[in-house]
Amino acid sequence: MSENNYLKKGLTTSQAQKYFEEGFHNTNHSNLTKSIPQIIKSNTWTLFNLINIVLAAMVFYTGDYKNLLFIVVAVVNTIVGTIQEIRSKRQLDKMAILSKSNVKVLRDNKLVEISQNDIVLNDVLLLNHGDQVPIDGKIVQTNLVSVDESQITGESKPIAKHTNDQITSGSFIISGSAYILVEKVGADTFVNKITNEVKHDNGNENNSKLLNTINKxxxxxxxxxxxxxxxxxxxxxxxxxxxxxxxxxxxxxxxxxxxxxxxxxxxxxxxxxxxxLARKKVLVRNLPAIETLARVDTLCLDKTGTITTGQLKFARKVNMSDVSDEYLDKTIGAVIYADEDSNETALALKNAFKKPDLKINKYIPFASERKWSGADVENLGSFVIGAPQFVLPNMSDDTRQKIESYTKNGYRVLCLAKNQSLLQEKLDNPKLLSLILINDLIRPDAVDTLKYFAEQDINLKIISGDDPNTVANIGKRVNIPNADKMIDMSTVSDDDNFVKIADKYTVFGRVTPVQKKKLVKALQDNQHTVAMTGDGVNDILSLKQADCGIAMASGSESAKGISNFVLLDSNFSSMVNVLGEGRxxxxxxxxxxxxxxxxxxxxxxxxxxxxxxxxxxxxxxxxxxxxxxxxxxxxxxxxxxxxxxxxxxxxxxxxxxxxxxxxxxxxxxxxxxxxxxxxxxxxxxxxxxxxxxxxxxxxxxxxxxxxxxxxxxxxxxxxxxxxxxxxxxxxxxxxxxxxxxxxxxxxxxxxxxxxxxxxxxxxxxxxxxxxxxxxxxxx
The missing domain is CATH 1.20.1110.10 (Calcium-transporting ATPase, transmembrane domain)
Structure with a gap:
C-alpha cells in the first residue's frame, strides 16, 4: 500500500494489534502518587510502630492489660496519617496528565473512537477544535488548524499548522481540524519525558523544618x-x-x-x-507543604493563569486614517468573523465588535510565520489584521514610535490595514487604517493578594514565556515592586550566572522550561525558600524544583499532578488562606x-x-x-x-x-x-x-x-x-x-x-x- 493510500485509510486492525502487542502503544505517565498498598505500608511499617508493638507484647505477657493504653496513640496516629494520604491520592488521581476522553482514529478505512491508551505507532488521528494532543506526531492533512502550545512553551499566541508540520503532546487544537500521523507514543512523547524527569527528581516532597526537626x-x-x-x-x-x-x-x-x-x-x-483549606477550594497534595509555604520568602509567579486570567480584552482602537470609526468597526468585524477561530485574541475582538452584514469572498487564516489574517470583503476591498511590523514593513517613524509607546504601556498592538489588491499570501502595499490595542485581563484578586504577600516581606518574581516588556507592564499594573527590572532570557546562555541573574531581576521574559527550573534553583542557592505558581506543562520542572509548588485547576493536568497545592477554583487569593494556615x-x-x-x-x-x-x-x-x-x-x-x-x-x-x-x-x-x-x-x-x-x-x-x-x-x-x-x-x-x-x-x-x-x-x-x-x- 502506498504511503498516500495508507494515510487515507489508516492502519488495519491486525496492524494496530501487532503494534500494541509489541509495546508501541500510548500510555499515560507513571502515576505521581503512591499506590494505596504503598501508603498503608509506609505509614504502618515504621520503626516507631515496631517499638510500640514489641512493648505492647511485653505488657501483654505480664497480664496487666490496662497498661496497654499507650498503643492506642500509635494506632490513631497511623490511621490518621494513612486516611489523609489516601484521601489526597484519590483527588490527585482524578487529575491525569492528559484528558481521558476518547480520540478518533482511522482504522480499516473508517473513523472509529478508541481510548488514548489504545493509540499505536503510525496511527492516523483526527483532532478537532478543543482536543488536546495525546501524542507527538506530524500533520498529514489540515483544515486551517491553529494550535495553542502555551502549556509547553509559555507563549500565549496561537500557531497555525500546515501539512508536514510537527505537533507536540500537551498542546490544544483551538480552531480547525487536522489528521495527524502518530510518530511517538508512551514514554517517548514530550509530555511523558518531562514527567519522567520530574518523577526522578526528589524535589519538594518534604521541606518542613518543623516536622523534620521533630522527626530527627x-x-x-x-x-x-x-x-x-x-x-x-x-x-x-x-x-x-x-x-x-x-x-x-x-x-x-x-x-x-x-x-x-x-x-x-x-x-x-x-x-x-x-x-x-479544602472547604476553601484548595487541595493540599502533601501536608508538610502547609508549613513550608508559611516559611516562603520568595514567590515566583507565572503570568498567565496566576496574575492574568489567560484571557485578553480589547482596550481601544486608534484611528490612523481619515475613515470613520463606523467604517473601522465594520472592517474589523468582517475580518475577525470571517473564520470560526477561537483563540484568545479573536475572542477578545469578537466580544468588542459586532458581526457586520458583509459578504466575504476570500479568507486567509492567521499563520505564525506571517503574523496576520485577512479577508476580501465584497464592495469594500481587502483587509488584514496582524502584527504591525509584519503587515507594515515600511511604516513611518511616527507610527513606529506610537506602537513602541503603546507596547511599553503594556498593550498588545495589532493593526488593521487595507491591501491595495485582492488578498494574496504576499501583501500589496497595505495602508494603515487603525491600531488595535489589547490588554491581558488581570485577575480581580491579583492586586490585593500580591500586595498582601509584599507586605509580608515576601519577594515577588514573575517568570514567563511572554515578551519581557509585556510581562513587566503586567507587573507594574499589579504593583509588584521593582517590576521595571526585567530581562529577556532568550539572550541568556546556559553558561551565564543564574544566581546573579535571579537576584538582580524581578521580571524574566521568554523563559524556557529548563530556564524556569534553573532560576528557581538559583534562588534556592541564594538561601531563599521559594514558592512557584504555574499552570502549564512548561511549568512542571520549576514547580517540582520549588520548595512549594502551586497550580491552578484551570491549567495543565501535569502541573496539578506535580504541585503541592491545587487551587480548585483557580482563585489565587486562596493562597492567603494557605499562608495563614501555615503560620x-x-x-x-x-x-x-x-x-x-x-x-x-x-x-x-x-x-x-x-x-x-x-x-x-x-x-x-x-x-x-x-x-x-x-x-x-x-x-x-x-x-x-x-x-x-x-x-x-x-x-x-x-x-x-x-x-x-x-x-x-x-x-x-x-x-x-x-x-x-x-x-x-x-x-x-x-x-x-x-x-x-x-x-x-x-x-x-x-x-x-x-x-x-x-x-x-x-x-x-x-x-x-x-x-x-x-x-x-x-x-x-x-x-x-x-x-x-x-x-x-x-x-x-x-x-x-x-x-x-x-x-x-x-x-x-x-x-x-x-x-x-x-x-x-x-x-
Whole structure:
C-alpha cells in the first residue's frame, strides 16, 4: 500500500494489534502518587510502630492489660496519617496528565473512537477544535488548524499548522481540524519525558523544618531507647526486681521517651488545616507543604493563569486614517468573523465588535510565520489584521514610535490595514487604517493578594514565556515592586550566572522550561525558600524544583499532578488562606510541642539514673496516661487549632530550653527527693509512684501556662478545665490508674507541700537553666 493510500485509510486492525502487542502503544505517565498498598505500608511499617508493638507484647505477657493504653496513640496516629494520604491520592488521581476522553482514529478505512491508551505507532488521528494532543506526531492533512502550545512553551499566541508540520503532546487544537500521523507514543512523547524527569527528581516532597526537626528527635530517640531499655530491664532483674515489674517499668520508661503524641499532634493539626483549606477550594497534595509555604520568602509567579486570567480584552482602537470609526468597526468585524477561530485574541475582538452584514469572498487564516489574517470583503476591498511590523514593513517613524509607546504601556498592538489588491499570501502595499490595542485581563484578586504577600516581606518574581516588556507592564499594573527590572532570557546562555541573574531581576521574559527550573534553583542557592505558581506543562520542572509548588485547576493536568497545592477554583487569593494556615500550624505546634518533650526528657534522665538503682522505675505505663491525656494531649490539640497568624519565628528550640528542660529537671529532682524521703515515712512503691504522678502533673500544668503566653480568655478556658479534670481523676478515680488515696496523713501533707512548692522551684530552675544557656551561647 502506498504511503498516500495508507494515510487515507489508516492502519488495519491486525496492524494496530501487532503494534500494541509489541509495546508501541500510548500510555499515560507513571502515576505521581503512591499506590494505596504503598501508603498503608509506609505509614504502618515504621520503626516507631515496631517499638510500640514489641512493648505492647511485653505488657501483654505480664497480664496487666490496662497498661496497654499507650498503643492506642500509635494506632490513631497511623490511621490518621494513612486516611489523609489516601484521601489526597484519590483527588490527585482524578487529575491525569492528559484528558481521558476518547480520540478518533482511522482504522480499516473508517473513523472509529478508541481510548488514548489504545493509540499505536503510525496511527492516523483526527483532532478537532478543543482536543488536546495525546501524542507527538506530524500533520498529514489540515483544515486551517491553529494550535495553542502555551502549556509547553509559555507563549500565549496561537500557531497555525500546515501539512508536514510537527505537533507536540500537551498542546490544544483551538480552531480547525487536522489528521495527524502518530510518530511517538508512551514514554517517548514530550509530555511523558518531562514527567519522567520530574518523577526522578526528589524535589519538594518534604521541606518542613518543623516536622523534620521533630522527626530527627524521634529518630535519635528510637536509636537510644532500644539499647537503653534493654539495659534498664537487665539492670532491674540483676537488682532482684520482679520480672513483671521490670517489664512494666521498662515499658513506662521507653514509652515515656517517645513523644508519640507530638507526631499525632503534627499529623492531626496539618490534616485539619488541609480539610479547612479544602472547604476553601484548595487541595493540599502533601501536608508538610502547609508549613513550608508559611516559611516562603520568595514567590515566583507565572503570568498567565496566576496574575492574568489567560484571557485578553480589547482596550481601544486608534484611528490612523481619515475613515470613520463606523467604517473601522465594520472592517474589523468582517475580518475577525470571517473564520470560526477561537483563540484568545479573536475572542477578545469578537466580544468588542459586532458581526457586520458583509459578504466575504476570500479568507486567509492567521499563520505564525506571517503574523496576520485577512479577508476580501465584497464592495469594500481587502483587509488584514496582524502584527504591525509584519503587515507594515515600511511604516513611518511616527507610527513606529506610537506602537513602541503603546507596547511599553503594556498593550498588545495589532493593526488593521487595507491591501491595495485582492488578498494574496504576499501583501500589496497595505495602508494603515487603525491600531488595535489589547490588554491581558488581570485577575480581580491579583492586586490585593500580591500586595498582601509584599507586605509580608515576601519577594515577588514573575517568570514567563511572554515578551519581557509585556510581562513587566503586567507587573507594574499589579504593583509588584521593582517590576521595571526585567530581562529577556532568550539572550541568556546556559553558561551565564543564574544566581546573579535571579537576584538582580524581578521580571524574566521568554523563559524556557529548563530556564524556569534553573532560576528557581538559583534562588534556592541564594538561601531563599521559594514558592512557584504555574499552570502549564512548561511549568512542571520549576514547580517540582520549588520548595512549594502551586497550580491552578484551570491549567495543565501535569502541573496539578506535580504541585503541592491545587487551587480548585483557580482563585489565587486562596493562597492567603494557605499562608495563614501555615503560620497557625508552625506557631502553635512550635509552642506546645515542648510539653511533649518534658516527658521525653525526664523519662530519658530517669532511665539512665535507675539503671544504677535497686529501686523499681518510678512509674507504670498507665499512671502517666491522665497526664499525657489531660495535661498535654487534650490542651495541646486545642491550643494548636487556635488562631495564631503572626509571622513565623523559630521558637521551637527557645521553648524547649525555656520550658521543657527546666520542667524535666524539676520533675526528676522531685522524684529523687520523693524516692529517698519516702523511706523516712515508710512509703511503699505505689505511694511513691502516686506522688511522682502528682508532681509531674502539677509541673506539666504550670508548663502549659508558660507555653500558652500571652494568656487570653480562650486559652484560660482550655488550661483551667484540664487542670480540674486531672485533679478529679487523680483524687477520685485513682484506682483506675493505680494511684493511692491522698486523703490520709502523712501522704496528704507531702502532697500539699509538693503542690505549693512546685511553681517557685520550677521558676528558680528555669532561671538557672536560662542563665547557663545564655552564658554558653556567649562563650
Amino acid at each position: 528527635i524521634i529518630k535519635v530517640l528510637t536509636i537510644i531507647i532500644v539499647p537503653l531499655g534493654i539495659i534498664l530491664f537487665v539492670s532491674n532483674l540483676m537488682h532482684g526486681n520482679d520480672v513483671n515489674n521490670s517489664i512494666l517499668g521498662t515499658v513506662a520508661a521507653m514509652t515515656g521517651m517517645i513523644p508519640e503524641g507530638l507526631v499525632l499532634l503534627s499529623t492531626v493539626t496539618l490534616a485539619v488545616s488541609a480539610l479547612k 497557625r500550624v508552625i506557631n502553635n505546634i512550635s509552642s506546645v510541642s515542648s510539653l511533649y518533650l518534658i516527658k521525653t526528657m525526664f523519662s530519658l534522665a530517669l532511665s539512665i539514673l535507675f539503671i544504677f538503682s535497686s529501686h523499681d522505675y518510678p512509674f507504670q505505663p498507665i499512671q502517666l496516661t491522665p497526664i499525657s491525656t489531660f495535661m498535654v494531649g487534650l490542651p495541646s490539640f486545642l491550643l494548636a487549632l487556635a488562631p495564631n497568624y503572626q509571622r513565623v519565628t523559630d521558637q521551637f528550640y527557645r521553648k524547649i530550653f525555656n520550658v521543657a528542660l527546666p520542667a524535666a529537671i524539676t520533675i526528676v529532682s522531685y522524684i529523687l527527693v520523693i524516692m529517698y524521703a519516702g523511706k523516712m515515712f515508710g512509703f511503699d512503691y505505689m505511694d511513691r509512684s502516686s506522688l511522682n504522678v502528682l508532681i509531674t502533673g502539677v509541673i506539666c500544668w504550670i508548663a502549659l501556662f508558660l507555653v500558652s503566653k500571652p494568656i487570653n480568655k480562650n486559652k484560660l478556658m482550655i488550661i483551667i478545665p484540664t487542670g480540674v479534670i486531672f485533679l478529679i481523676v487523680f483524687l477520685f478515680l485513682g484506682k483506675l490508674f493505680d494511684y493511692v488515696s491522698m486523703f490520709e496523713l502523712p501522704i496528704a501533707a507531702i502532697a500539699l507541700i509538693i503542690v505549693l512548692t512546685a511553681y517557685p522551684v520550677l521558676t528558680i530552675v528555669q532561671k538557672l537553666v536560662v542563665k547557663v544557656i545564655h552564658r554558653y551561647d556567649k562563650s
